[in-house]
Amino acid sequence: MAIISVDALDGKIAVEMSFKHFMNLSMSKNNYLIEVKDLKKYYYKQRLFSSKKEMIRAVDGVSFRIKKGETLGLVGESGCGKTTVGKSILRLIEPTSGQIFFKGINLNALDRDELRRLRPSMQFIFQDPYESLNPRMRIEDIVGEGLEIHKIASGKEKSQRVSEILERVGLQSQDKNRYPHEFSGGQRQRIGIARAISLNPEFIVADEPVSALDVSIQAQILNLLMDLRDELGLTYLFISHDLRIVKHISDRVAVMYQGKIVEMADCEEIFKNPLHPYTQLLLKAIPKINGSRRIDPFVIKLENNQTNDLPWACSFFKRCPISKDRCKQAPSLIDQGNGHLVACHFNY
């Protein structure tokens, strides 16, 4: 925790007041909870003893908006940049460029203190419930840490609040005195969710929250996340590589490929009418669960090739079954009507 000097304390309260006022004001002008504009995150890879730097465009110009109460599913293969997007939105990673607005407030313009005061409204659920809980802390301290840091509750009141939250996510009140290792994977993920909702957030980034869990437990956690969304009016950015799960939970879906959004539309629409060849490929690759013994001899094309020797080409150029010369010029994400956005030259 940061140490605040005594004379700064008076000023802080005043700032907080005007800050809250400002937040309410900006919300009324704009009904998008989250607005991401041209987000970029580049990493530089440098070899030992080499002066040459290689640039990796992890996220390369991603823009989207999420309405209050809406769930946006972000799908893509490993390394496509979906986690980087999620973490950049909460400024857990500092983006290279781009703007992120939460209720109209530009998060990039905030300093540490202002950002911390906004943190309770934006939370993160991590993929691995084994690595995201401190093994030396009791559950009460893990779930109640935020309450204490943000001076919402402490002592007996905190303990009481933690009990309520634990019961809300399907654990028991007496579990708060136990340590993470005493719980199974599914229960740990419930603890992670309890921690995320402890501060009454409005927006949650859930990064592959069920992919480390057993199949029978995945459904329990998905149901819990959906119940919480309905009861607490949460807004989710739901990151996953599993299209079945994304279809189940999302209102809208964005498909990412190599740092860019290639298609974005309403959930029903994108599964019924996928326009981008990559989305079509992904949908064909999902196994059907009916014992069909169908192995589609579909586009068994090249591997996911990370080297980018054509920097201006469409990112899917090399694997695309319909790519033409024109694709050496990257297409931009264009609305095809009904809010169905596609970045491909050949679908309109």
Added chain:
Amino acid sequence: MNNERLKNPILEVRSLSVYFSTEEGIIKAVEDVSFEIYPSEILCLVGESGCGKSVTALSILKLIPSPPGEIISGRIIFNGRDITKLSEKEMEKIRGNEISMIFQEPMTSLNPVFTIGDQIIEAIELHQRLKRNEARKKAIEILGKVKIPLPDKRIDDYPHQLSGGMRQRAMIAMALSCEPKLLIADEPTTALDVTIQAQVLSLLKEIQSEMDMAIMLITHDLGIVSEIADRVAVMYGGRLVETGPIDDIFNHTSHPYTKGLLDSIPKIEEKIKRLNAIPGQVPNPMDLPQGCKFHPRCSMAVEECRNIEPQLFKVNGNHFSRCFRWKDCC
């Protein structure tokens, strides 16, 4: 499948029980498991973490670390010989030669300081009397078979130079190098992306029919099962709870656990409001319940299920279920 094949399985596992003794007590990882695999058949072993599916696979290759593990009882008959009675020397001749295995994470099962070529050639030299350059020729041929582009160049690559999908192909090439009769694949596509997973699965299927080899595929993903399996064996709490041909398992599901697994996966084709999750936790193999191991999580459980462990009941033909109420299930 013709009847003659049905009579002579390539692998027969009979009442296999494998226990691990730890300081906290005995873990009954596998209890009374019996199944068989016929030549050129794909059997999928399905289950969640800790259900004993990997231990079953490792027992077939006699790779259970002992101590703490021990095959308490049962026979594993491969090609007419009981593997459990073979010496380590004899077992070495079978491993990698007649039975091969591919693992989940290709990066940890390939040696990072040798080229993939070295590793494939080693397997060939060990089991077949070939000279080094002949073995190399064969290795290139196999790499081509698993569809690695430019196999004569890629053979000199180190594992880190290959992508995840390519590494898994190299692993498959190594496993296939001695043309095994049985390939055991433990979650071979879990670490891969969906599109790459589809490629690797169709590759396995293609090679299987080309080389006339049996595959035992271990997975937790019923989607993969649905795409590739001829027969399915579902495990829970160290026991087989349902086995049968794939059509029976998916269309006439006769065990509440299998049914629960199928219901808990969201489907692409239909929209459901709420998933039918199986309540409760995956059981701890150290502390299994009395009676049917699934009864604490089962919505159909009756008094009988709490006290008596059910037998495998014959549903029809080749389809068995370990449930007293299998008739009410489908």
